[in-house]
Amino acid sequence: MEEYLDDLRMEDQTLNFPEDFIIEPIVMNKKKAGKQKIEMKRIINKTSRQVTFTKRRGGLFKKASELSSLCGSEVAIITFSEAGKLFSFGHPNADAVVSRYINYTRGVENNNIINGGNGNEFGTSVLSEQYKRVLSNIEVEKKRSDHVIGSSSLSSNGSSPRGDNSEFGFWWDKPIDNLGLLELEQLKGSLEGLRDQVSSRVNSINNNNNYYCSSNSTNR
Amino acid sequence: MEEYLDDLRMEDQTLNFPEDFIIEPIVMNKKKAGKQKIEMKRIINKTSRQVTFTKRRGGLFKKASELSSLCGSEVAIITFSEAGKLFSFGHPNADAVVSRYINYTRGVENNNIINGGNGNEFGTSVLSEQYKRVLSNIEVEKKRSDHVIGSSSLSSNGSSPRGDNSEFGFWWDKPIDNLGLLELEQLKGSLEGLRDQVSSRVNSINNNNNYYCSSNSTNR
DNA sequence: GACTATCGATAAAT
DNA sequence: ATTTATCGATAGTC
Numbered sequence: 422m423e424e425y426l427d428d429l430r431m432e433d434q435t436l437n438f439p440e441d442f443i444i445e446p447i448v449m450n451k452k453k454a455g456k457q458k459i460e461m462k463r464i465i466n467k468t469s470r471q472v473t474f475t476k477r478r479g480g481l482f483k484k485a486s487e488l489s490s491l492c493g494s495e496v497a498i499i500t501f502s503e504a505g506k507l508f509s510f511g512h513p514n515a516d517a518v519v520s521r522y523i524n525y526t527r528g529v530e531n532n533n534i535i536n537g538g539n540g541n542e543f544g545t546s547v548l549s550e551q552y553k554r555v556l557s558n559i560e561v562e563k564k565r566s567d568h569v570i571g572s573s574s575l576s577s578n579g580s581s582p583r584g585d586n587s588e589f590g591f592w593w594d595k596p597i598d599n600l601g602l603l604e605l606e607q608l609k610g611s612l613e614g615l616r617d618q619v620s621s622r623v624n625s626i627n628n629n630n631n632y633y634c635s636s637n638s639t640n641r
Numbered sequence: 642m643e644e645y646l647d648d649l650r651m652e653d654q655t656l657n658f659p660e661d662f663i664i665e666p667i668v669m670n671k672k673k674a675g676k677q678k679i680e681m682k683r684i685i686n687k688t689s690r691q692v693t694f695t696k697r698r699g700g701l702f703k704k705a706s707e708l709s710s711l712c713g714s715e716v717a718i719i720t721f722s723e724a725g726k727l728f729s730f731g732h733p734n735a736d737a738v739v740s741r742y743i744n745y746t747r748g749v750e751n752n753n754i755i756n757g758g759n760g761n762e763f764g765t766s767v768l769s770e771q772y773k774r775v776l777s778n779i780e781v782e783k784k785r786s787d788h789v790i791g792s793s794s795l796s797s798n799g800s801s802p803r804g805d806n807s808e809f810g811f812w813w814d815k816p817i818d819n820l821g822l823l824e825l826e827q828l829k830g831s832l833e834g835l836r837d838q839v840s841s842r843v844n845s846i847n848n849n850n851n852y853y854c855s856s857n858s859t860n861r
Numbered sequence: 862g863a864c865t866a867t868c869g870a871t872a873a874a875t
Numbered sequence: 876a877t878t879t880a881t882c883g884a885t886a887g888t889c
Contacts, residue, residue, distance in 0.1 A: 456875040456878050461710050474712035481708060484701050484880095485718070490681050492694035493723050498705070499742045501715040507745050519739055522719045525727050675870030676881045688863095689883080695864060700880060724863060 474502060482510040495521065694722060702730040715741065 464470040478500055485496045489512035497511040497518030509515040684690040698720055705716045709732035717731040717738030729735040 454875065455876055456873095458878065459711075461707055463713050464711050470712050474708070474714055477704065477708045477711070481701065481704050481716075484697070484704060487681055488694070488697045488701060488720070491679075491684050491697070492690050493683050494694055495719075495721040497717075497719045499715075499717045499738050500708070501738070501741060503713050507742065509742065515742075518719050518721070519742065521721060522727065522729065522735075522739065673868085673870050674883050676872045677870095677883080678872070679882075691863065692865085692884090693882080695866090696881070699865090703880095722863080726863080 470503075478508055485510055486512065497522070690723075698728060705730055706732065717742070 489496045497515045500508045709716045717735045720728045
């Protein structure tokens with residue numbers, strides 16, 4: 422009985438009523454489901470959606486693992502469930518890849534690869550560049566989280582994006598603890614060119630609606 | 642007439658003339674392989690490896706896109722080819738997800754979800770936490786890149802990992818540009834607890850060999 | 862040199 | 876049984 426109800430629940434919504442079965446009784450003969458094509462839109466049923474998320478996430482991670490094994494490449498996947506829970510994968514580990522991602526701009530200058538062998542040294546200027554991007558990311562996320570910028574076909578419903586991002590004042594309102602070290606000063610330098618970068622960044626995000634799938638892109 | 646020509650064009654080129662059967666009959670016998678099972682280890686042939694990387698990466702990105710569409714979840718994938726080129730995917734975009742990843746610790750405390758709705762405010766303390774992780778990541782990446790820590794079955798051949806990470810002095814050797822702003826001071830606060838964190842972090846990485854695939858994990 | 866596009870065959874998943 | 880994701884090989888692109 423329970424099973425029957427469950428099956429019924431999983432069934433195509435258009436066939437949930439007796440009338441439907443009368444009209445098309447053959448449909449009940451679902452002995453062989455096989456792999457069926459599904460629409461690539463948000464799954465309505467919450468339970469199904471969660472199950473699908475778990476399954477596909479597992480499959481995705483597996484694929485990523487295989488990719489790294491087969492091709493000797495570094496891979497990281499970061500996912501957030503609708504509930505906001507984090508699931509990550511990475512080879513050799515997520516943080517390393519993310520860090521490298523943030524650092525990126527090291528050996529690459531407009532698709533011109535300098536890094537010939539295995540770069541052992543990390544340019545110092547690169548690290549400041551990292552902070553630019555990190556902070557830029559903060560900006561992006563901040564914006565996204567309180568109004569949802571792009572994302573047309575997702576959980577969040579995009580509304581008119583705001584365009585004010587001429588100054589920051591939103592994240593350094595924290596009381597200075599015990600401070601004063603020269604290690605930070607260069608971070609300031611990173612902040613210099615950030616302003617314009619962020620605005621152009623946010624703008625580009627506002628334009629591109631769906632998702633990003635970039636290859637290199639100098640990321641400015 | 643036209644149709645006949647079209648058909649001829651569509652035909653296997655190698656079998657269009659009688660001569661073909663006479664001259665190289667055996668070579669022509671190379672039946673198409675089709676999808677075959679392959680060992681899940683590094684592909685030896687460099688060309689094949691690259692091709693596989695491209696193809697599987699595409700498949701992976703597609704899957705990720707579907708996951709986000711179906712389940713309304715945020716996803717980001719970061720990959721580096723062996724040549725060091727970056728390929729990223731993200732919904733709504735990679736940076737946003739990465740940023741959220743770095744910020745993570747907001748509503749979650751030991752798998753205890755506080756965040757009920759859509760958190761609109763970003764705790765300031767969270768941001769300092771972010772820097773801890775960012776810097777920690779730098780440490781990790783630094784270590785990995787100049788000696789390769791984990792990764793047993795990958796391009797990089799892991800050798801004896803070093804264990805010295807008591808102090809940092811590798812990244813703030815940059816000449817201070819024009820500096821001196823209070824925006825940075827709180828970053829110092831972030832750096833406080835970093836030292837110990839990094840060491841424990843690196844240690845855990847040295848222990849775990851293959852890859853990380855964590856669900857929540859308070860990440861300390 | 863590294864990466865992408867395409868095609869036919871087919872294994873794998875459901 | 877049908878859909879999907881690769882595979883191998885190769886031609887073409889950056």
